[in-house]
Amino acid sequence: MEVSRELNNQANEYISHYPNDQKRSASLPLLHLLQQEYGHINEESVNWVAEKLGIEPIHVLELVTFYPGFRQTAPGKYHIRVCRTLSCAMAGCYETMEKFCEVAGIDRSKVSHHNPIAVSEDGKFSIEFAECLASCGTGPVCLIGDEFHESVKADNVAEIIEKYD
Amino acid sequence: MAAPKYIKGKEPHKSEYRMIFRNVDRRGWDTSIKSYIADGGYKDLKKALKMKPQEVTDEVKTSGLRGRGGAGFPTGVKWGFIPPNNKKPVYLICNCDESEPGTFKDRYIVHQDPHQLIEGMLISCYAVGAKVAYIYIREEFPEGAKILEDAIEEARKKNFLGKKILGGKFNCEIYVHRGAGAYICGEETGLIESLEGKRPYPRIKPPYFPAALGLYMCPTIVNNVESLCNVKHIIAMGGQKYAKIGTPRNTGTRILCVSGDVIRPGYFEVEVGKITMGELINDVCGGLRKGRKLKGVIPGGSSAKVLRAGEKYTIGTGESERTIGINEIPMDFDTLAACGSMAGSGGVIVMDDSRDMTWILNNINTFYAHESCGQCTPCREGSLWMKKITDRMVSGSGVPSDLKTLTSVGDNIAGRTICAFGEACAWPTQSFVAKFPEDFKKHTSRRNAGKELNPESKAAAAGLKR
Numbered sequence: 140m141e142v143s144r145e146l147n148n149q150a151n152e153y154i155s156h157y158p159n160d161q162k163r164s165a166s167l168p169l170l171h172l173l174q175q176e177y178g179h180i181n182e183e184s185v186n187w188v189a190e191k192l193g194i195e196p197i198h199v200l201e202l203v204t205f206y207p208g209f210r211q212t213a214p215g216k217y218h219i220r221v222c223r224t225l226s227c228a229m230a231g232c233y234e235t236m237e238k239f240c241e242v243a244g245i246d247r248s249k250v251s252h253h254n255p256i257a258v259s260e261d262g263k264f265s266i267e268f269a270e271c272l273a274s275c276g277t278g279p280v281c282l283i284g285d286e287f288h289e290s291v292k293a294d295n296v297a298e299i300i301e302k303y304d
Numbered sequence: 305m306a307a308p309k310y311i312k313g314k315e316p317h318k319s320e321y322r323m324i325f326r327n328v329d330r331r332g333w334d335t336s337i338k339s340y341i342a343d344g345g346y347k348d349l350k351k352a353l354k355m356k357p358q359e360v361t362d363e364v365k366t367s368g369l370r371g372r373g374g375a376g377f378p379t380g381v382k383w384g385f386i387p388p389n390n391k392k393p394v395y396l397i398c399n400c401d402e403s404e405p406g407t408f409k410d411r412y413i414v415h416q417d418p419h420q421l422i423e424g425m426l427i428s429c430y431a432v433g434a435k436v437a438y439i440y441i442r443e444e445f446p447e448g449a450k451i452l453e454d455a456i457e458e459a460r461k462k463n464f465l466g467k468k469i470l471g472g473k474f475n476c477e478i479y480v481h482r483g484a485g486a487y488i489c490g491e492e493t494g495l496i497e498s499l500e501g502k503r504p505y506p507r508i509k510p511p512y513f514p515a516a517l518g519l520y521m522c523p524t525i526v527n528n529v530e531s532l533c534n535v536k537h538i539i540a541m542g543g544q545k546y547a548k549i550g551t552p553r554n555t556g557t558r559i560l561c562v563s564g565d566v567i568r569p570g571y572f573e574v575e576v577g578k579i580t581m582g583e584l585i586n587d588v589c590g591g592l593r594k595g596r597k598l599k600g601v602i603p604g605g606s607s608a609k610v611l612r613a614g615e616k617y618t619i620g621t622g623e624s625e626r627t628i629g630i631n632e633i634p635m636d637f638d639t640l641a642a643c644g645s646m647a648g649s650g651g652v653i654v655m656d657d658s659r660d661m662t663w664i665l666n667n668i669n670t671f672y673a674h675e676s677c678g679q680c681t682p683c684r685e686g687s688l689w690m691k692k693i694t695d696r697m698v699s700g701s702g703v704p705s706d707l708k709t710l711t712s713v714g715d716n717i718a719g720r721t722i723c724a725f726g727e728a729c730a731w732p733t734q735s736f737v738a739k740f741p742e743d744f745k746k747h748t749s750r751r752n753a754g755k756e757l758n759p760e761s762k763a764a765a766a767g768l769k770r
Contacts, residue, residue, distance in 0.1 A: 156438075156479040161520055163501035167484055171443070192501075205503045207674075208443040208485030220444075224405045225606055225667045226563035226653060233759035248766075252674075270487065270671055271405040272444050275563035275651065276570045285446040 140183040146176055150191060162192045166202055170209055179210040207255070207270070215258045215265035217303045219243075220282040221291075223268035226275035231292060235279045238293040239266055242300050264300070308333070317572055317588045321549070323557050324533045325573040327417045335451050337458040340419040346464050348539045352427040353472055355539075360431035364535060366543030368555035373399055373490070373528030374605065374649045375724075376637040379535070383432050383525055385515035392522040396434040397499065398425055400441040400448075400529050401483055401490040404605035405671060406651025409559040409571055410529040414441070414448040418455035422478060424532040426465060427539055429476045432525050437478045440495050443485045452480050487675035491723045492526040493518075494677065505679045506723035530559060551577035554636035558650055562589050565596065565656040574635070581611075582631025585654055596656035600740070601630065603640055604648025606668050607728030609735035610661075617643040645735075661740040662747045665732060666694035666764060672729035679722060686717040687729045692768065697747035699765035704748045711737050 142150075150169050157164035166188060173184040180203050189196040203209045210218075221227075221236045240247055240257070243264035247257045250267070258265040274280045277289035288299060308322075314329035316322050327333050327343070340346070352360050365380030386394060398421065402410040413421055421439075429437050441449050456478050459465045467475050486504055488494045493507035496519050511517050518524020534556055538546045547555045554576040563569045567590030574584075581601065585591065592598060598613040611630050618627050619642040633639055640647045655664060673691035678684040693710050696702055714733035717726045737744055 156481075158520065161500065164481075164499060166501035167482060167498070170484070171482055194501075198501075201503055202484070202501070205677075206443075206484030206486050208483070223667075224671050225664065226406060226569075228667045228760065229564055229653075229655075229659070229664075233763065237759050269444065269485070270674055271403055273402045273408045273411050273442070275406050275408050275653070276561060278563065282444065282446075287447065 140187045142173075142176070142187065146172055154192070163194050163198070165192060166194075166199060167206075170199070170202065174209060179213050181211070210256060212254065212256055213258070214256055216263050217265075217283055218256075219264060219266040220269040220272070221266065222270075222272040222274075222278065222280050224271035224275075227272075227278035227280060230278035230290075232279035234293040235281070235291050235296060236266070236268065238296040239264075239281075239300070242297050264303070319579055319583065319588055320573050321557050321575045321578075322573050323537055323549075324413065324420070324530060325559060325571065327420070328412045328571075329416070333416070335416060335418050335455060337419055337455065337462060340417075341462075345419055346423055346459075346462075348536045349423050349426050349464060350470060352430055352539045353470060353474060357431050357433060360427060360539065363538055363543035364431070367534075367538040367546040368543075368553065369531065369534050369538060369546070370554070370556075370637060371528055372530035372534070372558070372650065374404065374646075376647060379527060379531050382513065382515060382527075383428075385513045386432060386523040386525070387516060390523050393436070394432055394434045395519045395522060395524040396425065396429050396432060396437040397492075397495065397519065397524060397526045398437065398439040398529060398532055399490065399492065399495060399526050400439050400445075401487075401495060402445075402529070402649075403442055403487045403490050404607065404649045404651055405668070406561060406563055406602060406605045406653045407649040408561045408563075409650060411445065411448065412571060413529050413533060414445060415451060418452050419459065420533050420536060421452075421529055422455055422459055422465070424534070424536040425478060426469070426476055428525070428527065428532055428535050429478075430474055431535075434525070435475050435477065437476065438481045438499060438519075439478065440481050440483060440489065440499060442483045442489075446482075449480050449482050456480070486677070487671075488677040488723075488725060491725065494723065495526060496524060503677070505677055506725070508722055550575045551634070551636060553638060558635065558647075560584060560635060560650050560652055562652045562654065564652075564654040565592055565659070566654050567591055567593065577634045577636030577639070579635055580631060581633040581635060581652075584635060584652065586631075589654075592654070592656050596658060598630070598654070599657045599659055600655045600661065602651075602653040602655075602732075603633075603635075604646045605651040606653065606671065607731055608640075608648045609645040609731045610739060611643065611645055612739040615739075619643065660746075661736050661743040662694060662697050663760065665736040666691070666698045667760075668732045669694050669729075672725075672732075676725060676729065680720070680726065682717045682720045683726045683729060686713050689713050690729070690733050695764040695767050697744065699761045699768065700747075701765075701768070702748040706748050707737060707741065707744050710744075 153168040154165045185199045255267045309331045369379045370376040494504035498504035514524040558576045637647045669691040673687045676687045714730040718730035
């Protein structure tokens with residue numbers, strides 16, 4: 140896999156944060172870089188990280204399959220993560236989730252533990268439940284890409300979705 | 305230093321004691337180093353660098369500061385566990401994986417006052433002899449990670465960080481390391497494994513403290529964001545003066561995060577033990593919604609055992625022994641422990657009488673089933689089993705034997721796992737079922753069979769079909 144020079148430089152910078160004999164520590168930072176660039180992590184990305192760090196691909200893959208923060212399937216143009224955990228649920232996050240799916244045209248009936256992401260037919264939005272986003276006082280909350288939204292009641296979902304073009 | 309003014313509508317409550325959160329929601333404040341230095345920032349680092357490292361540690365010991373991440377272990381004592389004859393490099397890690405449901409304090413420190421954390425870390429690194437420190441920040445704070453990275457660059461330009469800090473002999477680098485969405489990385493040995501680029505499986509104890517063997521098998525100090533910020537204030541005022549804030553054995557301030565069924569949820573920094581649960585809920589948070597009564601409170605993050613309204617607790621020993629109700633509990637480490645729960649991470653979740661505790665527990669169980677790392681069988685299987693049982697309760701398929709099974713599964717996880725996640729996932733089940741049996745019994749009769757009551761029960765029912 141060819142990556143941009145910029146990405147490669149950034150990867151080298153991350154690797155320099157750890158002792159010379161502990162390159163493996165840069166696994167998560169490198170995976171984040173690749174996910175940021177390509178939207179999700181595929182086999183090529185896993186192999187690239189493994190080669191870059193001088194470790195076996197399985198040691199990268201086992202991270203991708205463990206951490207919920209890494210996606211193995213392509214998300215939509217905008218990826219929505221709705222907090223599912225207690226305070227947000229008490230504030231109505233399940234209703235928020237239903238509304239997001241309705242407005243963005245997403246069918247969540249096929250999602251499962253190993254395949255948590257559902258994408259809209261037009262590929263514009265994808266959505267998943269996330270566990271506690273640590274803003275329990277302003278629930279329901281969600282992340283759209285890297286942007287954080289607070290007090291996302293079902294009633295204001297449509298208005299938020301509109302901002303994403 | 306002038307007294308800060310706050311953004312309209314976000315002023316601190318009159319019972320608050322703003323120290324760590326002094327600059328949160330402050331009018332005219334931003335995350336730049338300019339703001340921070342104009343307010344007297346990095347003065348305490350200069351002061352610390354004139355002391356001997358051991359003197360800094362001694363001040364922290366004198367202050368009585370207890371870790372703010374959950375366990376409440378004395379910070380200075382933890383630092384003292386680094387082997388005295390150590391020849392290996394020492395690492396300091398800031399645990400910014402804030403992930404205990406109900407807790408949202410570190411978010412505001414990172415997003416609004418990053419230099420306070422960096423200054424606290426630099427002083428702590430100096431005290432423990434660490435030349436490299438990492439901030440392990442949860443992946444769900446992408447903006448926070450960026451703010452911290454920018455702040456570190458600013459601090460480097462001013463030579464507060466890097467080589468020969470402020471012209472002295474102290475070298476120190478801080479790097480931001482982003483996690484990837486796993487709760488277990490809040491467990492310090494899981495965090496260390498994660499930072500080493502492995503799956504975050506918590507390590508077998510002993511050694512009980514990474515101060516003996518931690519990152520790369522070197523002595524490592526792992527401290528919570530709030531704890532590290534406190535270090536700066538301890539150096540500013542001296543350990544003895546700090547120890548006068550709060551109550552004996554429970555010194556300093558604590559940021560309480562309140563969510564759930566109160567009029568004004570939010571974050572409130574108070575002197576430890578100087579405010580009671582009743583004052584917190586009814587005064588600071590504006591009480592419950594109209595016509596509602598208190599049903600229960602989770603006092604220290606979702607793994608803390610629930611407290612039921614109307615319960616009585618006996619606290620103190622000998623002559624000071626007394627019986628109190630839920631509203632009279634002082635919010636400190638020791639009293640909450642005496643009441644059978646814990647102060648944990650400071651996340652207070654309030655539930656009124658509109659809540660069905662089966663739903664609440666099912667939500668918590670879903671969280672822990674999702675987050676178990678899978679290393680130990682009792683936790684991996686048990687957390688999912690408990691979720692399946694409450695799933696079927698809330699989706700109308702509960703059976704009478706469920707309650708007994710649920711309790712027995714919980715009882716067989718706690719104490720049988722490598723890390724405290726076992727307790728964290730068992731305590732909610734054990735306490736909710738014991739304290740609110742009537743709520744659960746409603747869901748174990750055949751009357752509700754096949755009913756899907758709301759979106760959450762639909763999700764629970766779908767989970768069972770797979």
